[in-house]
Structures are given as structure tokens and as C-alpha cells.
Amino acid sequence: MKRSRIRKISNKHERELIRRGKLRMELADKYGEHCMTCKDENRDWRGISLSHIIPLSRGGKTTKRNCLLECYPCHEKYEKRPELRR
Numbered sequence: 001m002k003r004s005r006i007r008k009i010s011n012k013h014e015r016e017l018i019r020r021g022k023l024r025m026e027l028a029d030k031y032g033e034h035c036m037t038c039k040d041e042n043r044d045w046r047g048i049s050l051s052h053i054i055p056l057s058r059g060g061k062t063t064k065r066n067c068l069l070e071c072y073p074c075h076e077k078y079e080k081r082p083e084l085r086r
């Protein structure tokens, strides 16, 4: 019982990771490996990651409309305070 429950969650998590990877590639293809928020002004050695405009914890989804490529400083800033986004 317990085992199948864990399995279900990890499958869901895996699908989410695959979706993120695909979306990241798609966005990088279209816009290049740049921070879409600060145009690389705040970018550091950690590079670019996929950010959610509305965080998953607030009901956001991993879709093209809800995702951006961002540098880590921007990602961290808006992850803590998504209300700063316009």
C-alpha cells in the first residue's frame, strides 16, 4: 500500500522534471540562453534556470505561459516574492 503511494508521487515528480527540461530547451531555443527578466544583468556563475511566474506552490503550472528562463539571482528573488512580478 505504502509502496505504491510513494511510486505514484515519484512518477508524477519525474513527469514534472521531464516537462521542465523540455520547456527549458524550447525556451532556450526560442529566446537563447538569457535571463528573460534582467537580460543577464544579475546573472552569475550558476547560469540560467527555468522559473515559474506563478509558483507551483501557489497553483502555477509548468506551461510555456507560466515559465521564464531566468538567472539564479532573479529566480531566487521572485521565488521568495512572486508578487514582485508584473
Ligand SMILES: [Zn+2]
Binding pocket: 035, 036, 037, 038, 039, 040, 041, 042, 043, 070, 071, 072, 073, 074, 075
Ligand atoms: Zn536575471
